[in-house]
Amino acid sequence: MPFTSLGLLPELASATSALGFTQPTPIQSQAIPPALGGADLLATAQTGSGKTVAFALPLLQHLQKAGATSPRRVRALVLVPTRELAAQVGEVLRSLGEHLQPRPKTVVVFGGVSINPQMMALRGAADIVVATPGRLLDLVDQNALRLSGVEQLVLDEADRLLDLGFAEELNRVLALLPARRQNLFFSATFPPGVQTLAQGLLREPVRIDVPAEPETAPAVTQRVIQVDEPRRTQLLRHLIKEHAGERVLVFVGSQYTAEHLANKLHKDGLFATAFHGGLSQGARKQVLDEFKDSRWDVLITTDLAARGLHIDQLPVVVNYDLARSPVDHVHRIGRTGRAGQSGLAISFVSASTEAHFSLIEKRQGLSLPREQVPGFEPKEAAEALAPTKLVAPDNGGIKGKRPSKKDKLRAAAQQKPSS
Incomplete structure (x- = not known):
C-alpha cells in the first residue's frame, strides 16, 4: 500500500518518498486516514513503528488545505516529555514540510536552555509548536505565544505526559486551549489508569492498537545474564569486546553511575561516554551526534534515552541496571531493532534483582532463559537459590x-x- 492511497496530498506523498519511506507502516496506514478526516485518535504501537510520521502528515495536510492565516497563529501543538524527542519530532515536521507552499513554520521549544532564542524564534508566531509542557508555559507567561487558536493537539508518548510528573502542567496547558480541537494521542503503552484519563479528554476517539507481531515488530533478541553485582563492569567490558565494531547503548540507574562507568571503560581503552540530564543541552546534542556518527562505541545513559531517541542501526542495548518498571524496560529495548533491523537486548540479573526481572517478564508475557558467561558465573545467585x-x-x-x-x-x- 503506497502513501498515495491514504488520501495524502501529492506533495506530501512525494515528501515521504524523498525521505526514503517506500510504504506506510501499520500504525501509519491505520492512523493517517481517520486523522485526515478530523477524528480524535487514541493510538498505540510498538516503539520504532513510525508514530511521528503518523501524526506529522495529517498536521501538515490540515495546514496546507486551510491555507495561510494572517496574522499567523499557532494552529497545531505537539506536546512531548523530553528535549530529545522534541528535537526529533521538529526535524521530521520540517523535513516533510520542506517543499510545501507556503512552507509551515515549525518552532521547537524545551527547557534546560536559554529562553531568549526560543522567544526570538516565535516572533511572528508559528504554525506548529513542538514543546515540553514546562517551557511552553514559561513562554505563555512571557506572552511569547498564545494557544487560543490551536486546532490540533498531539500528545506524543502520552503515557509519560499523563503521569504524576506532568499532570499538573498538562492540565494548565489544556485550560489554555480552545474546546473545539482535534486530539491525537500516541504512545507505545497505555496503562489502564492513563487510558481513563485520556478517554476523558477525547471525543469519540478512534482506537488504534497495532500489536507487536513477528512480521511488523522489531526483531529484538533478549538475553538475560546472571552475574554478581560487583562483577557487572568486568562482564560489560567482556561483552563490548565481543561486539567490537558495534555501537552499544548501556542503561544505568543514575547520572553518577553513568559518569563513573563511562570513566572506567574509557580508562580501559574503550571509546565510552556518558549521556544524561545533568549535561547541558549543547553537550547532550554533541554527544548524541557523535554517537550516531560512530565516534563513540559505547554510550552510558539513564532512562533519559529510553524514549524518543532514534539511532539508526543500533545493534546492542545493555541493561546494566534494570529498568524501574516493565514499561520502561519495553522502551529501553525498543532503542534497538528499529525500522525492520534486528537487535540484541542484554539484561544483567543478580540475586537481588531476580525477583524484579521476573516481574518484568510476567508483564511482557515472557519467560526468558538465564545464561551464565564462563568466567563470570555468579556466586551470590547460587547461594541465594540454595x-x-x-x-x-x-x-x-x-x-x-x-x-x-x-x-x-x-x-x-x-x-x-x-x-
Missing part, C-alpha cells in the same frame, strides 16, 4: 529459601554455648 539450613525451634521460623531476621537471630542463639 536451601538455607537453620537450627530453629520446632514452632518457629519461616519455611523457604531466604531466612528472616528473626530466623537468623534464633539460629545464632542456638549456636551459642550454654553457660
Whole structure:
C-alpha cells in the first residue's frame, strides 16, 4: 500500500518518498486516514513503528488545505516529555514540510536552555509548536505565544505526559486551549489508569492498537545474564569486546553511575561516554551526534534515552541496571531493532534483582532463559537459590529459601554455648 492511497496530498506523498519511506507502516496506514478526516485518535504501537510520521502528515495536510492565516497563529501543538524527542519530532515536521507552499513554520521549544532564542524564534508566531509542557508555559507567561487558536493537539508518548510528573502542567496547558480541537494521542503503552484519563479528554476517539507481531515488530533478541553485582563492569567490558565494531547503548540507574562507568571503560581503552540530564543541552546534542556518527562505541545513559531517541542501526542495548518498571524496560529495548533491523537486548540479573526481572517478564508475557558467561558465573545467585539450613525451634521460623531476621537471630542463639 503506497502513501498515495491514504488520501495524502501529492506533495506530501512525494515528501515521504524523498525521505526514503517506500510504504506506510501499520500504525501509519491505520492512523493517517481517520486523522485526515478530523477524528480524535487514541493510538498505540510498538516503539520504532513510525508514530511521528503518523501524526506529522495529517498536521501538515490540515495546514496546507486551510491555507495561510494572517496574522499567523499557532494552529497545531505537539506536546512531548523530553528535549530529545522534541528535537526529533521538529526535524521530521520540517523535513516533510520542506517543499510545501507556503512552507509551515515549525518552532521547537524545551527547557534546560536559554529562553531568549526560543522567544526570538516565535516572533511572528508559528504554525506548529513542538514543546515540553514546562517551557511552553514559561513562554505563555512571557506572552511569547498564545494557544487560543490551536486546532490540533498531539500528545506524543502520552503515557509519560499523563503521569504524576506532568499532570499538573498538562492540565494548565489544556485550560489554555480552545474546546473545539482535534486530539491525537500516541504512545507505545497505555496503562489502564492513563487510558481513563485520556478517554476523558477525547471525543469519540478512534482506537488504534497495532500489536507487536513477528512480521511488523522489531526483531529484538533478549538475553538475560546472571552475574554478581560487583562483577557487572568486568562482564560489560567482556561483552563490548565481543561486539567490537558495534555501537552499544548501556542503561544505568543514575547520572553518577553513568559518569563513573563511562570513566572506567574509557580508562580501559574503550571509546565510552556518558549521556544524561545533568549535561547541558549543547553537550547532550554533541554527544548524541557523535554517537550516531560512530565516534563513540559505547554510550552510558539513564532512562533519559529510553524514549524518543532514534539511532539508526543500533545493534546492542545493555541493561546494566534494570529498568524501574516493565514499561520502561519495553522502551529501553525498543532503542534497538528499529525500522525492520534486528537487535540484541542484554539484561544483567543478580540475586537481588531476580525477583524484579521476573516481574518484568510476567508483564511482557515472557519467560526468558538465564545464561551464565564462563568466567563470570555468579556466586551470590547460587547461594541465594540454595536451601538455607537453620537450627530453629520446632514452632518457629519461616519455611523457604531466604531466612528472616528473626530466623537468623534464633539460629545464632542456638549456636551459642550454654553457660
